[in-house]
Structures are given as structure tokens and as C-alpha cells.
Amino acid sequence: MYDNVEQALQAVEARRRQKKDLQAFQAFVKQVCPKAFELPIIHVAGTNGKGSTVNYIRSMLNALGYRVGTLTSPALRIHFDRIRIDDEWMDSDTFLSLVNRYDDLWQKMGLAMFDIDVHLATEWFVREQVDMVILETGLGGRLDATNIFEPIVSVITNIGHDHMKLLGNTLTEIAAEKAGIIKKNVPLITTEQNPDCLRVFRQTCEQKEALMNVVPRPSVRRDAKGFVEYLDESGEWIHLNTFAAYQAVNAALAEQCVIKICPNAEREKIKEALSRAQWAGRFQILHEEPTVIVDGAHNREGVHALCQSLKEMTVDTVIFSVLEDKEGEEMLSELQQVCRRVILCSFAQERLADLKQLAEQHQLPLAHDLKTLVDERMAQDECIVICGSLYFVSEAVRLFDHK
Numbered sequence: 001m002y003d004n005v006e007q008a009l010q011a012v013e014a015r016r017r018q019k020k021d022l023q024a025f026q027a028f029v030k031q032v033c034p035k036a037f038e039l040p041i042i043h044v045a046g047t048n049g050k051g052s053t054v055n056y057i058r059s060m061l062n063a064l065g066y067r068v069g070t071l072t073s074p075a076l077r078i079h080f081d082r083i084r085i086d087d088e089w090m091d092s093d094t095f096l097s098l099v100n101r102y103d104d105l106w107q108k109m110g111l112a113m114f115d116i117d118v119h120l121a122t123e124w125f126v127r128e129q130v131d132m133v134i135l136e137t138g139l140g141g142r143l144d145a146t147n148i149f150e151p152i153v154s155v156i157t158n159i160g161h162d163h164m165k166l167l168g169n170t171l172t173e174i175a176a177e178k179a180g181i182i183k184k185n186v187p188l189i190t191t192e193q194n195p196d197c198l199r200v201f202r203q204t205c206e207q208k209e210a211l212m213n214v215v216p217r218p219s220v221r222r223d224a225k226g227f228v229e230y231l232d233e234s235g236e237w238i239h240l241n242t243f244a245a246y247q248a249v250n251a252a253l254a255e256q257c258v259i260k261i262c263p264n265a266e267r268e269k270i271k272e273a274l275s276r277a278q279w280a281g282r283f284q285i286l287h288e289e290p291t292v293i294v295d296g297a298h299n300r301e302g303v304h305a306l307c308q309s310l311k312e313m314t315v316d317t318v319i320f321s322v323l324e325d326k327e328g329e330e331m332l333s334e335l336q337q338v339c340r341r342v343i344l345c346s347f348a349q350e351r352l353a354d355l356k357q358l359a360e361q362h363q364l365p366l367a368h369d370l371k372t373l374v375d376e377r378m379a380q381d382e383c384i385v386i387c388g389s390l391y392f393v394s395e396a397v398r399l400f401d402h403k
Contacts (some may be wrong), residue, residue, distance in 0.1 A: 045232035046157025056254030142180020244283030316381035
């Protein structure tokens with residue numbers, strides 16, 4: 001038994017590297033929470049944009065009157081902020097109570113941290129009798145802990161170069177892992193455009209007798225204040241509460257997902273929900289005068305999408321950190337083209353890349369304390385962007401909670 005949330009969090013987070021057994025985990029959840037398998041689930045996989053897509057779907061479903069549970073990762077402020085109902089985090093008392101109830105069983109089963117998160121989320125959603133659930137995969141798809149359920153629709157945002165050591169070195173290999181979420185007779189919706197990846201999806205859908213819907217990338221424009229608008233498949237311009245052009249793709253995908261589930265949904269409610277939705281950590285403005293933006297672009301494709309928006313701005317400094325399994329050199333090269341300076345910054349993460357080597361190769365400064373660095377740049381710059389690892393971005397978000 002844990003006396004407080006801090007102890008419970010330490011126990012859960014200590015199991016990050018546990019081995020996974022998907023069949024055993026599925027059997028465990030069926031035993032302790034069988035009603036979890038009756039939940040109407042939207043399953044979201046992909047390389048980039050999963051959290052934003054989940055949030056857009058959630059916002060629209062809320063506007064249509066549904067109570068929605070979501071699981072996303074990683075956390076931005078505290079571990080259980082990834083588990084939400086209608087955008088409200090699981091409260092600490094519920095978290096502590098569930099950990100104390102199931103910890104012995106988790107240890108006996110040897111469950112990994114993300115397995116525990118999936119169980120915590122679905123157990124809570126069942127208790128709270130939500131109308132709909134959206135589950136974001138933690139890694140890949142085929143072997144992910146979220147893949148034990150039968151969803152009502154499968155969503156794949158895109159395929160990019162990420163986690164290659166685990167998912168494969170080519171886009172088609174990675175696509176095959178993501179396609180592992182496709183289930184028999186369950187429709188797939190995707191915004192992926194790569195013909196080779198689409199071929200993998202199409203073959204899997206044919207095998208599973210699943211309808212496949214490819215959402216085209218929409219036309220994008222900006223309003224007078226710079227906010228993004230996109231042209232949806234009905235021919236209407238949809239306003240988004242973001243300056244990030246890449247969010248138009250995620251919103252268009254989310255819109256088609258909701259239309260698939262709720263074909264008679266009121267258009268005005270959908271448009272209003274999309275115009276209101278915001279997702280922390282994705283082109284999020286943490287401070288004005290000077291402007292400080294955080295973005296969880298942590299792989300080649302994510303950084304490219306971020307830079308497309310940064311090209312339209314004047315950026316003084318990009319503060320960047322990256323994990324060892326990412327393509328740091330390629331990302332740095334692109335970031336250097338859209339700002340006056342790039343500064344690398346280390347942080348407490350066991351999988352951190354060799355930033356000293358990267359700094360020497362690119363002749364860049366390397367800082368070791370984010371708070372000190374941010375304070376220094378805010379005293380001199382007008383626009384600062386903090387990006388890279390989502391764990392690094394979460395440190396920045398927490399830092400500005402206290403500013």
C-alpha cells in the first residue's frame with residue numbers, strides 16, 4: 001500500500017522497461033475489468049499528430065453531447081494527465097486508490113508502465129460510464145497495449161521515421177506495424193499519402209475486410225490574425241485556434257472520423273468545436289512579449305512540418321533537445337534554416353542523444369539547464385521556440401506553469 005500519490009507514481013514509472021506480453025495483458029484486463037471490452041473505442045495510431053487528432057475528435061464529440069474518455073502519451077505535467085474524461089485529468093485520489101487496489105496483481109503479472117496506464121484508463125472509464133473512448137497507441141500498433149480491444153473505427157495519422165530500432169528501418173516496415181491496429185470489419189481512416197504505406201494499409205484492410213478511407217490533405221489559408229483555416233471535404237473553410245499549418249491535416253482527419261461515427265452530426269457544432277480546440281505541447285504559446293512557443297516535433301517529419309510554419313515568422317532562438325533513436329542531424333539542419341540561432345539543451349533523460357557530439361559537429365552551443373537558458377534568452381529575444389523530445393517539451397511546459 002502506498003501512502004501518497006508520489007509513492008504510487010514512482011512505483012508505476014519504475015516499470016517503463018518491463019517486457020510486454022500482449023495476450024497475457026488482454027487476459028488480465030478481461031479478468032479484472034471485462035466491461036472495458038464493451039466500450040465504444042476509437043483507436044488512433046501514427047507517427048506524428050496522434051495527440052492533436054485525439055483532442056480534435058474529443059472536442060467534437062463533446063460538442064455533440066458525448067462524454068469522452070481519452071488516453072494519450074506522454075504526460076506533459078504529471079503522469080496521470082494522459083488519462084482524461086472530457087479533458088479533465090484523472091484526479092490524484094482515484095489514481096492512488098486504483099494503484100493500491102491493483103499493484104500486487106500488476107507486479108505478479110510483470111506489467112509495463114504503459115500496460116498499467118491502459119488498465120487504469122479503461123477501468124476509470126468503465127466506472128464513470130463514459131459514452132465513448134479514444135485510445136492513442138504508445139508505440140507502434142501491432143504489439144501496443146491499446147491493441148487488445150476491438151474498436152469501432154481505426155485511425156492512422158501518418159507514417160514517419162521514428163523508433164526505427166523497434167518498428168523497422170523503412171517506411172513500409174513501420175507502416176506494417178501501425179497497420180497492426182486494423183481489425184476485421186472495422187473501418188480505417190488515414191491521412192497518409194505515401195503510396196507504399198497506403199499499399200500496406202490497403203492490403204491489410206483487404207485481408208481484414210475493413211473499409212479504408214484516405215483523407216486528402218486539405219488546402220490551407222490564414223485569417224487576418226494568422227490563424228489557420230482549412231477547406232474540408234464539404235467545401236467549407238474551417239477555422240482552427242492555432243498558427244500551426246500542420247494541424248489542418250490532423251483536424252481534417254478528426255473531422256472525417258467523427259462524421260463516420262456520427263453521420264448526422266450538426267455541422268455548426270463540429271465547426272465550433274474545431275475552432276475552440278487546443279492541444280498542449282503542439283505549437284503552444286507559453287508566453288507573450290517575448291513570444292515563447294513549444295512544439296513536440298521530435299522526428300524528421302515533425303520538424304519539417306514545424307519549420308513550414310516557422311518560415312512565416314521571425315524566430316530568434318530555437319532551443320532543441322533530442323533522444324538517441326532520432327535523426328538529430330537532419331532535424332538540426334532544417335531548424336537552422338528558420339531561425340537566427342539554435343542552442344542544444346540537455347535534460348534528465350536516460351535515452352538522451354549525445355548532444356555534446358551534435359554540438360561539436362554543428363558548432364552549436366550546448367546548455368545544461370533549461371530554466372537558466374530560457375531566462376537568458378527571454379531577456380534578449382523577441383521569439384523563442386522550444387522543441388524536440390516530448391519529454392523535453394513537457395519540462396518547458398512545467399517551467400512556465402510557475403512563471
